[in-house]
Amino acid sequence: MLRLSWNSHPKLLCHCMVSDLYLKLFLSRSFTMTWKAWTFMHSLVGNKNIVLMGPPGAGKTTVGKILGQKLDSSFIDVDDDVLEPTWNMTVAEKLKSIGNERFIEEEGKALLNLSASGSVVSLSGSNPMNAASMEHVKKNGIVVYLDVPTESIMDRLKLMKVDRIVGQGQETSLGDIIQFRKQFYKKWYDVRVLCENGIAAENVADKVLHAVKRYQNSELECFISTRAIKEDKSRSFVKYFSDVLIEGLAPDGGLFVPELGLPKFTTGEWQHLLGATYTERAQIILERCIHPDDIPASKLWEMIQMAYGQNFMCSKIVPVRHLQGNQFLLELFHGPTASFKDLALQLLPHLFAYCIPQSCNYLILVATSGDTGSAVLNAFGQLKESDKQRIAVITFFPHGGVSQIQKFHMISCQEANTKAIGVQADFDFCQTAIKQMFTNSDFTGFLTVEYGTALSAANSINWARLLPQVVYHASAYLNLIEQGVISFGSPIDVCIPTGNFGNILAAIYAKNMGIPIRKCICACNQNNALTSFLKTGLYDLQGRQLMPSLSPAIDILKSSNLERYLHLIANGDGQLVTQLLLSLENQQRFHLPEELLQKLQQELVADWCSEEDCLGAIHSVFNSTGYILDPHTAVAKVVADRLQDKTCPVVISSTAHYSKFAPAILQALKIGEIKQTPLSQLQLLNSYNPLPPVHGGLLEMLRKNEKPKYEVCAGNVNVLMEHVEGLIQNHFIKVF
Numbered sequence: 077m078l079r080l081s082w083n084s085h086p087k088l089l090c091h092c093m094v095s096d097l098y099l100k101l102f103l104s105r106s107f108t109m110t111w112k113a114w115t116f117m118h119s120l121v122g123n124k125n126i127v128l129m130g131p132p133g134a135g136k137t138t139v140g141k142i143l144g145q146k147l148d149s150s151f152i153d154v155d156d157d158v159l160e161p162t163w164n165m166t167v168a169e170k171l172k173s174i175g176n177e178r179f180i181e182e183e184g185k186a187l188l189n190l191s192a193s194g195s196v197v198s199l200s201g202s203n204p205m206n207a208a209s210m211e212h213v214k215k216n217g218i219v220v221y222l223d224v225p226t227e228s229i230m231d232r233l234k235l236m237k238v239d240r241i242v243g244q245g246q247e248t249s250l251g252d253i254i255q256f257r258k259q260f261y262k263k264w265y266d267v268r269v270l271c272e273n274g275i276a277a278e279n280v281a282d283k284v285l286h287a288v289k290r291y292q293n294s295e296l297e298c299f300i301s302t303r304a305i306k307e308d309k310s311r312s313f314v315k316y317f318s319d320v321l322i323e324g325l326a327p328d329g330g331l332f333v334p335e336l337g338l339p340k341f342t343t344g345e346w347q348h349l350l351g352a353t354y355t356e357r358a359q360i361i362l363e364r365c366i367h368p369d370d371i372p373a374s375k376l377w378e379m380i381q382m383a384y385g386q387n388f389m390c391s392k393i394v395p396v397r398h399l400q401g402n403q404f405l406l407e408l409f410h411g412p413t414a415s416f417k418d419l420a421l422q423l424l425p426h427l428f429a430y431c432i433p434q435s436c437n438y439l440i441l442v443a444t445s446g447d448t449g450s451a452v453l454n455a456f457g458q459l460k461e462s463d464k465q466r467i468a469v470i471t472f473f474p475h476g477g478v479s480q481i482q483k484f485h486m487i488s489c490q491e492a493n494t495k496a497i498g499v500q501a502d503f504d505f506c507q508t509a510i511k512q513m514f515t516n517s518d519f520t521g522f523l524t525v526e527y528g529t530a531l532s533a534a535n536s537i538n539w540a541r542l543l544p545q546v547v548y549h550a551s552a553y554l555n556l557i558e559q560g561v562i563s564f565g566s567p568i569d570v571c572i573p574t575g576n577f578g579n580i581l582a583a584i585y586a587k588n589m590g591i592p593i594r595k596c597i598c599a600c601n602q603n604n605a606l607t608s609f610l611k612t613g614l615y616d617l618q619g620r621q622l623m624p625s626l627s628p629a630i631d632i633l634k635s636s637n638l639e640r641y642l643h644l645i646a647n648g649d650g651q652l653v654t655q656l657l658l659s660l661e662n663q664q665r666f667h668l669p670e671e672l673l674q675k676l677q678q679e680l681v682a683d684w685c686s687e688e689d690c691l692g693a694i695h696s697v698f699n700s701t702g703y704i705l706d707p708h709t710a711v712a713k714v715v716a717d718r719l720q721d722k723t724c725p726v727v728i729s730s731t732a733h734y735s736k737f738a739p740a741i742l743q744a745l746k747i748g749e750i751k752q753t754p755l756s757q758l759q760l761l762n763s764y765n766p767l768p769p770v771h772g773g774l775l776e777m778l779r780k781n782e783k784p785k786y787e788v789c790a791g792n793v794n795v796l797m798e799h800v801e802g803l804i805q806n807h808f809i810k811v812f
Contacts, residue, residue, distance in 0.1 A: 120147075120288060123193040123194050124193070124194070124218055125193060125195050125197045125213075125216055125217035125218070126143060126147075126195075126196045126284065127197045127213055127214075127217040127218065127219045128196070128220050128222060129204055129220065129264065129265060130221060130223070130224060131224070131229050131261075132201040132229070132241050133224070133229045133232035133233045134201075134224045134229065135224070135232075135277055135280060136198040137153050138277045139198075139280045139284065140153065140196045140198040142277055142278060142281040143196045143284060144195075146281060146285070147196065149194055149195055149196055150192065150194070150196070151195065151198070152190070152197045152198065154187060154190070154198060154199050154200050154203060155198075155200050158187060158189065159183060159186050162186040162189065170182070179202075180206055183202060183206060183209070185209075187212065188209055188212050190213065199213070201241060204257070204261055204263070204264050205257065205260050210264045214264065218267065218291055219265045219266045220265065220266070220268075220284050220287060220288065221262075221264075221265035221267070221268045221269065222269055222280065222284075223268050223269060223270050223271060226255060228271075229254055230250065230251060230254070233250065241253060241254075262359075262373075262377055264374070265374075266291055266372070267287040267288065267290070267291045268287070268360070268363065269287050270283075270344075270345045270348045270360070271283075271348075272342065272345060272347065272348055273344065275344065290367075294367045294368075294369035295314070296336065297316065297334065298316055298334075298335050299315040299317070299320045299333060299334055299335060300315070300332070301326035301327075301328050301650065302326070302331045302332075302333055302639050302650060302653050303329065303330030303653055303654040303657070304328070304330070304650040306649065306651075315332065317366050317367060317370040317371070317539075317540070318370040318371075320539045320540070321427055321428060321431050321532075321539065321540040322428070322530070322532055324531070324532045324535075324538045325511065325514045325515070325533060325538075327515075328654075329514075330639065330654070330657075331537055331539070331636070331637070331640050331643075332539045333539070333640055333644075334539075335648075338365060338589050339364045339365060339589065340588070340590050341364075341589055341590040343564060343565065343590070345590075346550075346590055346591070347564055348360075349550075349554055350554055350557060351558070354392065354393035354551055355381060355384050357550065357551050359377050359380050361550060362376060362380070362547065365543055365546075366543075370431065371427065371431070375430060379423060379426035379427060380423065382426055384423075387411060387412050387418070387422050388412075389771075389773070390407070390410040392555075393419075393548075394406060394408055394419065394551055396552050396556060396559065399697070399703065400701060401722070402720075402722055402725045402726060403713075403716060403720075403728060404552075404561070404726070404728065405730045406549075406552045406727050406730060407730050407768070408730055408731055409706070409731070409732050409771070412454050412773055413451045413773075414733035414735060414736055414771045414773065415450075415451060415629070415731060415732040415733070416548075416729065416731040416732070417452075418451050418454075418455075419545060420536075420541050421451040421452055421454075421455045421541070422451075424455065424534060424538075425455045425456045425458070425459050427540055428532070429467060432466070434466075436528055436529070436530055437466045437467070437468075437529040437808045438466065438467050438529065438532050439469070439470065439523075439530075439531055439532070439804055440452065440456065440467065440531075440532050440533065440534045441531055442469060442471040442472065442510075442534050442535055443471075443472050443473075443507040443509070443510050444472070444486075444506070444535075445477065445478070445575065445576075445628055446473070446478040446479065446628045446629040446736075447482065447731075447732055448471075448534075449473050449482075449496060450485040450489050452471060452494075453490060453491070456469045456491075456493065456534075457491035457494050459493075464492065466808075467493060468494065468803060468804070468808070469494040469495070470496075470497065470803050471486065471496045471497065472497050472510070472796060473486060473497070473498055473499065473506065474502050474503050474506060476500075476624070477503060477622075477624055479628060479736055479737050479739070479740075481737070481738060481754045481778075482628070482736055484754060485736070485774065485777065487784045487785075487786040488777055488784055492807070493807060495787075495803055497788070497796075497799055498788040498789070499788075499789055499790075499791055500788065500789070500791050502622040503622070503632055504622060504632065504633050504634050507535070507632075507634065507636065510535070510796075511537075512793055513531065513796070513797060513800065514531060514533070516797075519797060523801070523804060527804050527805070528808070529804050531800075535576075535636070536578030536636065536637055537636050537637070542578055542581065543582075545578065545579060545582035548582075549570065549582055549583045549586035549593070550586045552570075553568060553591045553592070553727075556725060556727070561725055564592075566592065567592045567593070567724050568592065568593060568594065568725050568727055569593070569597060569720055569727070570593055570596055570597065570726065570727045570728075571597035571599055571712045571715060571716040571719075571726055571729070572596065572597070572598065572599065572712060572728075573599045573630050573708040573712040573729065573731055574598055574599065574600070574635075575603065575606065575630035575631060575632030575635065576630075576635050577598075577637040577638045578636070579729060580596050580680075581640055581641055583596050584596055584641065584679065584680075593679075594724060595679065595680070595681055596680050596681075597681050597715060597719050597720065598610055598680060598681070598682035598683075598715075599683065599684070599714070599715035599716070600630060600683075601625045601627045601685055602625055602684065602686060602687065603630070604684035605617060606635050606638070607682040607683060609668075610676065610680050610681070610682035611682060613669075613670070614666075615656075615660060615665060615666050615668070616665040617634070617660070617664040617665060618663075618665055620633055625687060625707075626687055626691070626707040627706075627707040627710075627711050627737075629708055629731070629732065630708060630711070639653060639657060641676075642656060642668075642672075645676055652669075656668070681719050682715075683715045683718055684711075685711040685714040685715055690707050690711055690714065690744075692714075692744075693710040693711075693713045693714050694707070694710045694734075694740075695744045695745060695746070697710075698744075698745055698766075702766070702767050703768075704734045704741060704745075704761075704766045704768075705730070706730070706732045706733060706736065706741075707734075707737050708731050708732050709728060709729070709730040709731060712728045712730075716728055733771045734761075734766075735761070735770050735774045738761060742757060742760065742761070745764075747761075747764075755775075755778040755779060762775070787799070
């Protein structure tokens with residue numbers, strides 16, 4: 077028999093209120109508190125249950141009772157209030173009488189009888205192993221996963237003198253079965269609560285309430301443009317994660333950012349991720365940043381597994397390797413296209429295909445300085461056929477501004493729904509041209525009306541492209557703790573080769589979420605407009621010409637993601653950001669106000685590296701360690717040597733595999749005559765048994781010896797628009 081409460085029977089409350097006795101009770105403080113609890117519970121979940129799920133020892137019963145008291149609602153313990161009354165015996169007796177497999181089946185049948193509403197329900201540890209009963213529970217409940225570290229569960233069960241649980245065989249350890257069950261918990265939860273070691277049950281209950289509030293109030297997690305005016309309360313539209321993912325660029329030409337910023341993790345929550353795999357870390361971080369109304373946690377987990385499952389050559393996905401002294405390399409090049417872009421772009425197509433409406437076609441526009449192009453083409457080319465029919469990609473790259481292997485890789489990744497086009501211009505032109513197409517309402521309207529096709533972006537101007545990059549900066553810090561280099565709370569510096577500012581911005585976001593990053597070191601090559609700005613506050617492109625370099629991925633003068641950082645340090649002052657960016661557009665320069673420059677320089681330092689110093693770094697590191705840096709990582713190494721003060725470790729982002737830049741590596745290592753074909757160059761490097769080995773995927777691609785066709789066009793926006801329409805005509809069905 078379930079305990080009655082005011083909130084579970086509001087009609088009873090109404091009847092009682094007609095009597096003088098209950099009128100007096102209503103006026104009393106205790107009844108007022110009960111009424112407040114009822115209204116709070118009702119506004120929080122309505123008639124839904126809060127369903128607590130987790131392994132034995134997770135604290136579901138203890139936390140559930142506290143929640144019941146806080147909300148003045150019924151608390152139902154499935155073991156005590158459902159299973160044992162149904163069976164007329166204890167759970168232990170039932171398990172002993174019928175065995176593991178039948179127990180899970182019988183337990184599921186019993187749970188189907190649960191018909192509560194507006195209650196707090198504590199499931200058994202094995203309930204999630206029965207699909208039918210969990211589907212029943214989810215129909216009228218918000219399932220909250222109490223995620224407690226396995227070590228803590230083992231300690232608690234030992235104190236409780238529990239040595240066997242449901243599903244455990246004679247040769248299966250307690251730890252193994254707890255680990256085995258995690259797959260079922262991940263399948264069914266709506267929200268997760270990380271339960272840090274030593275956290276009090278009262279605090280867990282508060283975290284549950286906070287998580288449920290967030291789940292119920294998706295409208296709070298909206299996005300604004302970096303150019304939106306704070307004081308303008310007349311916004312007639314609200315954008316959510318799925319919207320900004322699809323649209324890419326804001327209608328006013330700005331970039332989307334979360335209005336409330338990114339969530340913060342406590343120290344204990346970060347420590348919870350120690351020992352977790354990269355995919356587990358990605359899931360926990362991203363589900364805090366993507367509301368389940370946009371992508372449910374279980375769907376997100378499926379996408380993350382597809383993105384990082386078998387696609388990376390290293391099982392750690394992004395290992396941290398000691399280089400020398402207090403310098404460490406964050407190896408971001410183990411993906412299929414050998415650059416850090418894979419970390420976001422292997423995930424993005426799955427997010428995109430899930431979020432877009434079924435009734436519309438989408439064309440992804442990409443500007444690339446080298447690595448983004450092949451990463452986007454590879455990732456979107458792997459979508460399932462039904463998604464390929466409604467999603468296409470066109471990549472524009474500076475024809476003379478990428479390495480030979482980068483170009484070969486891009487054009488080799490072309491599929492039925494993907495195309496690479498060389499442009500006789502530099503990257504800045506390609507990027508600006510795409511922004512102009514997005515903001516050309518006549519052009520976008522024509523594509524929508526004639527072809528039922530909308531445009532979107534996969535560059536880091538797209539928030540969903542930038543967000544996954546936060547994960548690997550956080551993961552690097554956790555890896556250093558696991559390797560015994562630092563303890564949690566000790567600071568690190570990060571040094572990142574950058575041109576578009578996206579990668580270093582992701583590190584700043586990781587810092588804002590609670591990772592103890594002290595300084596972000598920005599490393600540029602000879603195209604050092606960004607470095608000059610960070611030192612002086614003057615962003616000046618007047619008279620500057622982009623110079624081709626050995627590190628083409630950072631051959632950029634206009635840093636798109638700098639706009640997001642300006643918005644961040646200006647406390648969301650969209651009017652100021654608009655003024656600065658308009659000045660850059662019209663006068664080719666802007667000057668940052670002094671107070672913002674001081675704020676910027678508290679967390680950012682910068683320098684640049686010459687071509688000669690880049691080659692020298694590759695040579696010296698190889699001679700001293702046997703390790704080969706790619707030119708971009710070498711740029712960061714040179715700058716780190718100059719700017720780090722050696723009081724804490726510095727993590728250098730190794731953003732690409734050296735195999736993509738074989739001629740530069742051969743030149744730096746002074747290895748005889750540089751052979752002419754990319755394949756022979758890599759074979760020559762491979763003969764030196766380098767660290768890391770030559771990238772297997774690139775070597776396999778070159779060995780196929782295919783010469784795919786590709787187009788080259790003039791650096792003219794109208795010409796690029798013609799190519800966009802041409803791909804749409806060939807790939808999508810025209811709307812009549």
